[in-house]
Amino acid sequence: MNIVPQNPEPVLQAQELPAIELQGLEKWYGAFQALKGVNLSVRSGEKIVICGPSGSGKSTLIRCINQLEEIQGGTIRVDGKVLTTDAKSTRAVRREIGMVFQQFNLFPHMTVLENCVLGPIKVAGMSRADAEDIAHKYLQRVRIPEQANKYPAQLSGGQQQRVAIARALCMRPKVMLFDEPTSALDPEMVNEVLDTMIDLASDGMTMICVTHEMGFARKVADRVIFMDRGQIVEENDPEQFFDAPQHERTRSFLGQIA
Amino acid sequence: MIREFGTGEVFYIVLAIRWTIALSLIAFVGGAIGGLAVTLARVSNSKPARIAATGFIRLFQGTPLLMQLFIVYFGLNIVGLPTNAWLAAAVALTLHASAFLGEIWRGCIQAVPRGQTEAADALAYSYVTRMKDIVLPQAARIAAAPTTGFLVQLIKSTSLASIIGFTELTRAGQIISNATFKPFLVISLVAVLYFILCWPLSLAAKRLETRFDKALTR
Numbered sequence: 001m002n003i004v005p006q007n008p009e010p011v012l013q014a015q016e017l018p019a020i021e022l023q024g025l026e027k028w029y030g031a032f033q034a035l036k037g038v039n040l041s042v043r044s045g046e047k048i049v050i051c052g053p054s055g056s057g058k059s060t061l062i063r064c065i066n067q068l069e070e071i072q073g074g075t076i077r078v079d080g081k082v083l084t085t086d087a088k089s090t091r092a093v094r095r096e097i098g099m100v101f102q103q104f105n106l107f108p109h110m111t112v113l114e115n116c117v118l119g120p121i122k123v124a125g126m127s128r129a130d131a132e133d134i135a136h137k138y139l140q141r142v143r144i145p146e147q148a149n150k151y152p153a154q155l156s157g158g159q160q161q162r163v164a165i166a167r168a169l170c171m172r173p174k175v176m177l178f179d180e181p182t183s184a185l186d187p188e189m190v191n192e193v194l195d196t197m198i199d200l201a202s203d204g205m206t207m208i209c210v211t212h213e214m215g216f217a218r219k220v221a222d223r224v225i226f227m228d229r230g231q232i233v234e235e236n237d238p239e240q241f242f243d244a245p246q247h248e249r250t251r252s253f254l255g256q257i258a
Numbered sequence: 259m260i261r262e263f264g265t266g267e268v269f270y271i272v273l274a275i276r277w278t279i280a281l282s283l284i285a286f287v288g289g290a291i292g293g294l295a296v297t298l299a300r301v302s303n304s305k306p307a308r309i310a311a312t313g314f315i316r317l318f319q320g321t322p323l324l325m326q327l328f329i330v331y332f333g334l335n336i337v338g339l340p341t342n343a344w345l346a347a348a349v350a351l352t353l354h355a356s357a358f359l360g361e362i363w364r365g366c367i368q369a370v371p372r373g374q375t376e377a378a379d380a381l382a383y384s385y386v387t388r389m390k391d392i393v394l395p396q397a398a399r400i401a402a403a404p405t406t407g408f409l410v411q412l413i414k415s416t417s418l419a420s421i422i423g424f425t426e427l428t429r430a431g432q433i434i435s436n437a438t439f440k441p442f443l444v445i446s447l448v449a450v451l452y453f454i455l456c457w458p459l460s461l462a463a464k465r466l467e468t469r470f471d472k473a474l475t476r
Binding site: 097 | 371373374376377379380381382383384387391392395396399
């Protein structure tokens with residue numbers, strides 16, 4: 001049976017493991033269940049946009065993937081390997097997964113360049129010269145090479161978020177997680193960050209983005225996922241999702257943000 | 259025989275300040291090392307380490323420094339060390355400073371935004387890199403002012419060591435006061451000397467605080 005008819009090499013595709021696979025994921029905060037058995041499979045190179053009302057569990061979901069949150073049930077597979085809570089394997093997984101936060105979380109006591117080279121030097125064991133080469137390359141990619149020697153507080157929000165993207169890319173991750181990357185930005189800075197993310201997407205990076213930027217979702221996403229109350233309510237390709245949402249809750253959510 | 263309160267007596271008191279400074283320095287350096295260990299134990303992931311550190315802090319915060327001095331002074335004998343006022347004062351004040359600095363610095367580490375730790379974790383940094391390169395440098399800026407403030411406290415606390423017979427500034431004052439029968443004059447001089455020692459530090463603490471506030475609002 002031809003699973004992916006539009007693909008010229010279906011056999012190769014079918015053999016490939018999902019980059020990330022979540023099965024029956026459960027997360028509790030005390031008596032409150034934030035994730036109620038979430039299943040999700042992400043192919044390598046796929047771009048996923050997750051949206052949903054606040055408190056729906058979308059941030060929690062992606063924070064579980066790089067183990068910033070401990071899970072209480074279910075399994076997470078990254079590149080086919082099941083994640084454990086052991087410190088060494090946790091770090092190994094985090095090396096493969098880059099993350100961009102809503103609040104940027106740059107290190108304020110270091111220059112932009114230092115922010116970018118620390119990981120490659122301390123974690124990947126690179127020489128300073130190699131690490132700086134890589135840092136300059138990615139700062140170029142996010143179009144702020146001239147800011148390398150400034151401190152985060154001297155940059156605008158949009159520039160800071162692009163540095164945060166460059167810093168994550170310097171670790172050469174296979175997957176990038178974005179947790180509402182434009183929500184803390186002034187409106188005029190949203191596009192510069194989204195453009196950077198679109199660039200990244202066109203280079204084939206596997207991306208999972210929690211965002212309400214529906215224009216971005218239409219342009220970039222392979223699949224849009226709508227979450228509510230700790231569950232995936234609907235998932236579809238962007239055209240279907242936006243033009244013909246199946247669920248009442250999806251429709252009312254899209255009606256509110258449009 | 260009553261001695262006159264002359265220049266010799268004044269010099270005796272003024273020179274005793276060096277023992278106050280020496281004891282303060284030992285307690286501060288020892289307390290800084292101990293305090294860092296207590297702090298790291300207090301914020302570690304290991305529950306036994308957290309409980310031990312918390313117990314240590316509670317014990318030293320909940321008992322008077324005077325009792326701590328007495329217990330260490332008389333306890334030295336029990337563990338087979340000579341009963342020595344120098345050693346007892348140094349050990350007791352070091353433990354005291356470790357507990358208090360441990361608690362002050364724990365607060366400073368926890369004042370570093372949670373996102374910094376999360377970013378370091380997400381970038382797969384090790385515990386050592388996260389602490390040494392990310393959390394502690396930021397905590398140190400927050401800690402500068404309260405730490406200097408505590409140093410002022412510590413200098414004044416060394417006066418209690420006079421009770422176990424350690425001859426520092428206060429004890430020197432007592433000796434001269436007993437010999438000259440001029441307690442008001444002598445104790446006033448001692449107080450002025452403490453003030454000269456502590457006031458610049460208080461000013462520095464204040465300055466560090468405003469500098470930190472400015473850095474935050476930049």
